[in-house]
Amino acid sequence: MSEKKQPGVWDGFKAFLMRGNVVDLAVAVVIGAAFTNIVNSVVKGVINPLVGAIGTKNLDSYSSCLKSPCTGSGDNATGIRIMWGSVLGSTLSFVITAAVVYFLMVLPMAKYLARVEARRKAKEGTQEVIEVTELEVLKEIRDALVAQRGSGHSQD
Numbered sequence: 001m002s003e004k005k006q007p008g009v010w011d012g013f014k015a016f017l018m019r020g021n022v023v024d025l026a027v028a029v030v031i032g033a034a035f036t037n038i039v040n041s042v043v044k045g046v047i048n049p050l051v052g053a054i055g056t057k058n059l060d061s062y063s064s065c066l067k068s069p070c071t072g073s074g075d076n077a078t079g080i081r082i083m084w085g086s087v088l089g090s091t092l093s094f095v096i097t098a099a100v101v102y103f104l105m106v107l108p109m110a111k112y113l114a115r116v117e118a119r120r121k122a123k124e125g126t127q128e129v130i131e132v133t134e135l136e137v138l139k140e141i142r143d144a145l146v147a148q149r150g151s152g153h154s155q156d
Contacts, residue, residue, distance in 0.1 A: 032097075035097065035100070039096050039097045040093060043089060043092055043093050047092050047096075058085075059085040059086065059089035060083065060086050061085055062083075062088065064082045064084060065080070065082075066079070067079050
């Protein structure tokens, strides 16, 4: 008797890891984590000083007081502060990250894939034209043979 072996847990795990989406996702996470340091450096080293030209260099210090008086910081703070500077800094980091990913990774890959698809379609189009042309030629040959047979029978 031949028993079918059920795939083991290890085999299932290997199949899961070898799926294209899982590997792509893992690469994206690793690159994103490494890229975060670069973006944070750009925000702290370039964006914050530019914003600091009209105020302070640290965006985290920008806040508004919702309930007065807003004095002190940390555990000794009074009032209710809205720390919109931190949100602005995080938003800038996100926008810069998204822009770099889009312009340096997504857009070039989309253009490359579009070129590959256009080449494939052009190649298929050429093959279809050749096939249609061959079919037309074969029909013409058939019609010519039928005409020759028809004319040959009438002469007999």
